[in-house]
Amino acid sequence: MSGTSEGAFLVRSAHAILTGEAGEAARSSATDIRVAGGGITEMGRDLQARPGERVLDASDCVIYPGWVNTHHHLFQSLLKGVPSAINATLTPWLKAVPYAHRGGFDEDTMRLAARVGLVELLLSGSTTVGDHHYIYYPGMGFDPSAALFEEAARLGQRFMLLRGGATQTRDAEAGAPAHLRPESLDQMVGGVERDVGRWHQRGPRAMSRVAMAPTTVTISIRTEEAREIARAARRLGVPMHSHLSETVSYMEHCGSAFGCLPVEYAERVEWLGPDVWFAHLVHLSESERALLAQTGTGMAHCPQSNGRLGSGVAPAPDLARRGVPVSIGVDGAASNEAADMLSEVHQCWLLHRAHAGAASRPREGGGGEAGADAVTVEDIVHWGTAGGARVMGFEGVGTLAVGQAADFAVYDLDDPRYMGLHDLALGPVVSGGRPRLRWLMGAGRVLVEDDTVPGLDLHELRVQARAAVKRLAEKAVRP
Incomplete structure (x- = not known):
């Protein structure tokens, strides 16, 4: 296929x-x-x-x-529109959707979810996908990394595994069953090392790559581990990725736990630099924006998910003007419901113009209208193609030239x-x-x-997805 x-x-x-x-x-x-x-x-x-x-x-x-999607959670492609969390913000949504359903993901279900998500992306024109997969736990019984690479290869897409995971749990996961239990530091780093050995290609036009990507650098790993993980990634020569500053709770947590802002914490644990990009970056102080620019740290901008969860509007245009590498990610379909690159870039184009206009104020003598030039089509195409290839390190990809x-x-x-x-x-x-x-x-x-994926039975895929959604709903752990 x-x-x-x-x-x-x-x-x-x-x-x-x-x-x-x-x-x-x-x-x-x-x-x-x-x-x-x-x-x-x-x-x-x-x-x-x-x-x-x-x-x-x-x-x-x-x-x-071809669009370059720099932040996804493909397993969530079978978790769209969960009624109990359709109006929830990030923390209650996490409890009601990913945590409640991930125990139902065996290898077949995960492969199906990945296939649905990859096809959705493919039909929007996405040829390169970065998937932040974080379901790894001791004794899980199958190899999710191999499954994801194999599904992408079947469709012919370039694929980067943003190998996630955690060594400690959120409060929401206290008393968790096996599928929510954390790995040890050695298990996480060792898993990345194995995946790098099997899948990470270097040089121009690579088809498969790997990044070190603990789920949330401020929460999922301990401070001393964050530094060890950063050093391991740089020793392996692979980039680093994580969630950061998606909601105000990131600021609240870092203030109480570490006495600093999230980007300041990232600097403290060696998680800034041109080999790092973060998903979201919605809530940033002036000093944090400057720090991202100074260090060349990149961004995966996820406007639809940020809107869906009520997280806010990330300052992507301002970061781009400062020289921060900006890319676009659809995030997981469970917090998006339309996880394709065309709907993402359309939303991105509208959102920043509306946001800039909302900040305009009347002026003496008039002329207060503003915002319609906040971001151009060419800006957004650049972010969604060349910008994505840049942050993920895909050389020779993302632009059209000889x-x-x-x-x-x-x-x-x-x-x-x-x-x-x-x-x-x-x-x-x-x-x-x-x-x-x-x-x-x-x-x-x-x-x-002609709008068709050769060798793919779309009707059969739809039938399989509907059956899987029913099974997942039956197995869900209610919060």
């Missing part, structure tokens, strides 16, 4: 190509892309087909780089919602919905054609 074999392609006559680059380089003057050996070998206009090339007609289509990976989406804007656009290139971000994928190319292979 990993798409057609790698071959030679000429994609011709696109209406517009966005490159994923920042600034004036965000749009290409080319209309055609030549692909061979898994990469882009030529971009231009009126390119002529060569013997053996398959020609793909992209007339009236726009081409974007020598880069042939990862791109050819969107056919044939739905009525896209009719009337004066600039078709804006459509996938500004108009919402999901434009039909004429093709999705990943590593020089066709992963989606």
Whole structure:
């Protein structure tokens, strides 16, 4: 199911190509892309087909780089819209959804959840996925890391395991059953070392990578362990990832437990730097923003989840202006319900403009209106492609240029919602919905054609998902 074999392609006559680059380089003057050996070998206009090339007609289509999703929890793809937590903030939601249901995840259920989530991402144009998987516990009986890499490989997506876990539990997990019990430090670090040995590829156009990613650096591990884990990651040469500053409770916890702010704590335990990116970063002081910029620490911006849980609006535009590497993640479907990159970037584009406008105030003589230029389409495409590749360390990925990976989406804007656009290139971000994928190319292979994943029975996947949801609901531990 990993798409057609790698071959030679000429994609011709696109209406517009966005490159994923920042600034004036965000749009290409080319209309055609030549692909061979898994990469882009030529971009231009009126390119002529060569013997053996398959020609793909992209007339009236726009081409974007494949989206790079830098923060997900794929196992949650079978936990959407749990009624008891649909109006809950983060802490009660954790009790009612992930903690209550994760005991029902055996290997088959987890694989199914990953498949559902990966397909959802694929059909939005996402070719690279970072999954923050944290269900690891002593004696669990199967290998979730291998399962996740195998499911992504079946679909042809680049995959990074953000290997999570914990050595201590939240209060919400007190007296927990086996599936909620923490690992030891040696078990966590040893697990990452094994996964690095099996899956971590280095160099340009890697298909699989691993990050050291304890679930929440301020809560899931002890202070002395945080430093040991950071040093182990740097010894292994892998990046580091965790949740941080998602809600005000992070500030409250760090203030009472450590006498500092969350980003200050991260600095104290050696968890800042260009090899680190954090999910969320919603609640930040001025000094914390400056510290992130000074250290080159990155961000996985998750606007839909932050809105869904009432967490707030992360200052992504301000961080980007300061030079912080910004990327986009959909977060888990259980706190999103639409865990695909197109709905995420549409929400991101609207949210920051509304947020900036809400902060505007009347001025003497008028002119108080503001906010509509808070973030541009080109900014968001850059965050969701090149920005993601940068924070996860995928070289040769995330932009469209000669020598880069042939990862791109050819969107056919044939739905009525896209009719009337004066600039078709804006459509996938500004108009919402999901434009039909004429093709999705990943590593020089066709992963989606005519909005269909080759070899995938979508009806059967839906049947399996519905049955799994019923089983999970029956097994749930009620808070």
